[in-house]
Amino acid sequence: MPAIALVFTTLFGALIDLNKPGNYIHWGFIQMSYGNLIVIILMVVVFFAAILIPFKTHKSKEGDR
């Protein structure tokens, strides 16, 4: 196994064991895999980051239309 793959396997393998059936969370009637939950959290984070992080632009000069 390449070294970089070994590093990733060790890092993420410790967090999420992909060699067994998926883990699910149960909130009442809501049942969701941790994979889907992570994607949803990432989407929320990216959404707020897109609103809050300033966007660098090339401002128009006066009269430059």
Add this chain to the structure above:
Amino acid sequence: MTIADPKAPRPDQADLDKAADRPEDADQWTAKIRTAAVEALPPQRMLPDRQPAYVASWIYVFGVVTISALCVVIATGFVLAIFGPNWWHVSSTGLFVNSLHLWSVEIFMFAMVVHLWGKFFMAAWRGKRKATWISGVVVFLVSVGAAFTGYLSQQNFDSQWISTQAKDGINSTGAGAIFNVTNFGQMIMWHIVLLPLCVVALVGLHVLMVRLRGVVTPFAAKNETPGVEPGAAASEVQA
């Protein structure tokens, strides 16, 4: 059709853009369609060099990210279709292209959802943009179907598991009689022909409508005069 006189003087390009070559041709259907198309979709609005100042935010980037990811999805899908399942399951290059196809779809759906949230919270259906919003919703639903039939077309145990689990859900809707998720031939055709055509056509329509109406303006701030759209201000930024 009128036969053009080769010795007749040629009209200016500007006239050609909006009208028939000759005044006597103006009632032909080709001239009518061309004139209507140029009036409805002027070329300078289709690919503008500048955008209103309020577009200078990362939240406006996700539509383009979605389209970029769609381009990668289609390109990698072409490669997968050329070489087939034996290649994408066994060879290292095939596995790589297969992964590119999967992850570009992940980015496509991810960016599309963030784009949807952004447009929802700015009520992007304002200003005669209802059709644009609805076309986006339809693209999202068709894309879910395209991704689903993609999972069914993997040609592995995962696709078998998904199809046998999904058939009960599909059958409970009554659609199983015509949409059989365990029929690989049918699912692959939906995945590589019907649904991609629908997605690309709808995305094209969606973008045309965005260009036609322009990007929706933000809500006015509380101390601004009602009815004045901040985006209508003169300030612009380069695209």
